[in-house]
Amino acid sequence: MGLALSACGTVDYYAHVAKGQGELVVNRRDVSKVLRDPSTDATTRQRLALSQEARRFATDHLGLPDNRSYTSYVKLDRPYVVWNVFAAPRFSVSPVQHCFPFAGCVAYRGYFAKQKAQAEAARLEASGDDVYVGGVPAYSTLGWFSDPILSSMMRWDDDELASTIFHELAHQLIYVKDDSAFNESFASFVQEEGLREWRQSRGLPPQDDHEKTMDDGFTWLVMDLRDRLKKLYASGVGEQAMATGKQQVIDDFRVRYVQWRDLDWPNDHRYDAWVNGPINNARLLPFGIYDRWTPVFLALFRHAEGQWPAFYASVRQFARQPYAQRQKSLQQWLDSTSRPTAAPP
Structure with missing residues (x-):
């Protein structure tokens, strides 16, 4: 019975993914045609033109794959292309892994429909796991398809649009199954260094380090929280004491965050909503994957x-x-x- 249900669920999931990816393929249009279309608004035209300059720079200067990826455009009817569902046991900071034939095992499961992601999250939560659902504006099929520029990417500033293209193409160049931290850290480095060279090539000044420094500091705080929870979960105390301790560690993190913010970044409250929102093991999973190495x-x-x-x-x-x-x-x-x-x- 369990195997049959599992198999059925797997088939349903792959059917959903195939349908979602198929819709992207069917609805994509060559960027060159969108640029020539008189109905294309000026903002979209400017962003798409920039994306193609970044695409050429990726090949000509960064040595990234020269293919049809990011030379087409898809206008979505939603703010994100997929929603990723992260899950972790109630007393563990290790993710519930999901394994796929080509991508290997990763710490999340992606859905093209938000309601399906929420339904999966509810199922996992009912089984006792901590869960987190996050929207994703762009992703890579690792070269299996020609990935398009998506309307969900259009709201980014110029730097983020260009550097995301570098990041996703890096995945197509080098990708190791079952090692998310290696893959994401590599792609993140290509993204950062590629952006530095891209700005230099356009005669732009170096980026202001303020945002990256603050982001790095916040990431360290979250990673420290994860380490403290990991030690608690390995302590062997009873379940009730574990639950009480978990909440105390999270509350202490919120206090440390306010102290850090007010000391180093007075009047900058960009992370307040995240800190004041629900925090659980699953919500910590994305941190550290992108910059560990x-x-x-x-x-x-x-x-x-x-x-x-x-x-x-x-x-x-x-x-x-x-x-x-x-x-x-x-x-x-x-x-x-x-x-x-x-x-x-």
């Missing part, structure tokens, strides 16, 4: 003297290693990032 990739890039082909060759050496060996190698590099003379594994 970025210092390693920065060190590799510097070792390659800023040459993208040599950098990618070093990254592929990591990618070919078995998971355990790769984690060890990455940690060794992370521990020695202050020594720029280190050689790739």
Whole structure:
């Protein structure tokens, strides 16, 4: 009975994903045609023209795949293209994993319809898991399809639009099954360094470090919260004490956040809504995935003297290693990032 239900659920999910991806394929239009269409509004025209400049820069200067991805456009009838459902046991900060034939195992499950994501979240919550649902404006099919520019990406500023194209194309270039932190940290580094070079090529000044510094500080606070919860869950105390302790650790985090904000970032309240909203294990899962190994990739890039082909060759050496060996190698590099003379594994 359980296997039959599981199989049925899997079939239904893949049918939903196939339908959603199929709709994107059917509804995409070449950007060149959208730009020539007199009914296209000026803002969309400007954003799409910029996206194509970024697309060419990605190939010509960053060494990213030269294909049809991000040369078409899809106007959605919703604010996000998919909604990701994250889940974790009530007393664990480890995600409920979902495994797929081509992408491998990841810490979430994506749905093209918000109501389906919410229904899955309700099912997981009823079984006792902590859950979190987050909207996603863009994603990569890892080269299986020609990914389009989406209307959900149009509300971003110029930097975010261009750098997201770099990020998603990086996934198409190098992707390792069952290692989300490696994949996202790599793509995030390409995104950040690519944006730096993109702005330089356009004669723009370097980005203001204020936002990144504040974002890094907030991420550290959340990661510290996750570490404290992890220690609590490993303590072996009873369930009631565990539940009480969990809430206390979260309450203490909120106090530390206010102290940090008021000391370092007075009058900047951009994270208040997140901190004051519901916090559980699942809501912490996205943090740390995107930047865990970025210092390693920065060190590799510097070792390659800023040459993208040599950098990618070093990254592929990591990618070919078995998971355990790769984690060890990455940690060794992370521990020695202050020594720029280190050689790739």
